[in-house]
Amino acid sequence: MQIGVLCSGGDAPGMNAAVLGTADTSEAEVVFIKNGYRGIYERTFAFPNAIEIEASQAGAAIGTARFDEFRQPKTRAEIAKILHEEGLDALVVAGGNGSWEGARLLKAETGFPVIVVPATIDNDFPNTDYTLGFDSALDCISNAVDDLILTARSHHRVFLLEVMGRKSFELAESAAYANFSIPVLDESKDNLDRIAENVNKQGRSQILIVPEGLPDKQDAIEYLSEKIELETKYLNLSYLQRGAKPTTYDRLIGHRFGAEAISYLLANQDGYLGRKDGKIMLSNW
Ligand SMILES: Nc1ncnc2c1ncn2[C@@H]1O[C@H](COP(=O)(O)OP(=O)(O)OP(=O)(O)O)[C@@H](O)[C@H]1O
Ligand SMILES: O=P(O)(O)OC[C@H]1O[C@](O)(CO)[C@@H](O)[C@@H]1O
Secondary structure, X not given: OEEEEEEOOOOOOOXXXXXXXXXXXXXXXXEXXXXXXXXXXXXXXXXXXXXXXXXXXXXXXXXXXXXXXXXXXXXXXXXXXXXHHOOOOEEEEEEOHHHHHHHHHHHHHHOOOEEEEEEOOOOOOOOOOOOEOHHHHHHHHHHHHHHHHHHHHHHOEEEXXXXXXXXOOHHHHHHHHHHOOEEOOOOOHHHHHHHHHXXXXXXXXXXXXXXXXXXXXXXXXXXXXXXXXXXXXXXXOHHHHOXXXXXXXXXXXXXXXXXXXXXXXXXXXXXXXXXXOOEEEEXXX
């Protein structure tokens, strides 16, 4: 069996472990596809030994992409045709919920077998408790909070730290819980007043964690800065979260997701992987 493997959407720490995990088999021939769905369209295929991949490194060593043309049925039909022409029997896609939707449509419209490995720092993917990269991104935020609080205390300041996650607040909420920081998960005036009041009552340096997807985020940041009596500073942690060194957990689960994807395809099953109750499982399309 010849299986194509690609990364799609934002890179996520642990994607490299997942890609390596797919190649950890002697029962299938794995072909890496560079730069996501675009790579199929442009026929940028590479055999595993042609690419340097380290599970210990963030990023997607085989490249990833956001490829808008894939939203068109005619592009998906063309891509299925190319996959057949290249002799591929199935596809493994490591990506987030957009990549999942693209894979779902590819399968529904063309019947091409595909398994999606949940890989995005946002932890927003159907039927899984966990997406690859979340733990590493969370670790990155924790390290930032550890460092920021030192300079914050030196100057008696409060930091508003923006974190990624698109519409999902999971990174912000988990980072705040893990670090005894204050999450800003609701932009209502009541909530912002309550946060400012608590910070003022305590009168000491704090880190407030703001999710990037907070509605009216800029207004909320300005409102809090006005209401908080200590001096406030704003920092966006941004892409550093995606570039975070993969934690051992993300390397382990990445390896397992990759290897399981191949096992399922060899057993003629496809769909999308997830982790539930500590187990890796497949949901069917
Ligand atoms: N509705 C859709 N129909 C078809 N293809 C889609 C759709 N949404 C996304 N895709 C494909 O998946 C790619 C990645 O999607 P998207 O940019 O939403 O990232 P993602 O997979 O959700 O990852 P991340 O969470 O890291 O952003 C898109 O560039 C496109 O090729
Ligand atoms: O790399 P881009 O296209 O700017 O995407 C940024 C987005 O990707 C993510 O890092 C992963 O989905 C989001 O948290 C963020 O909003």
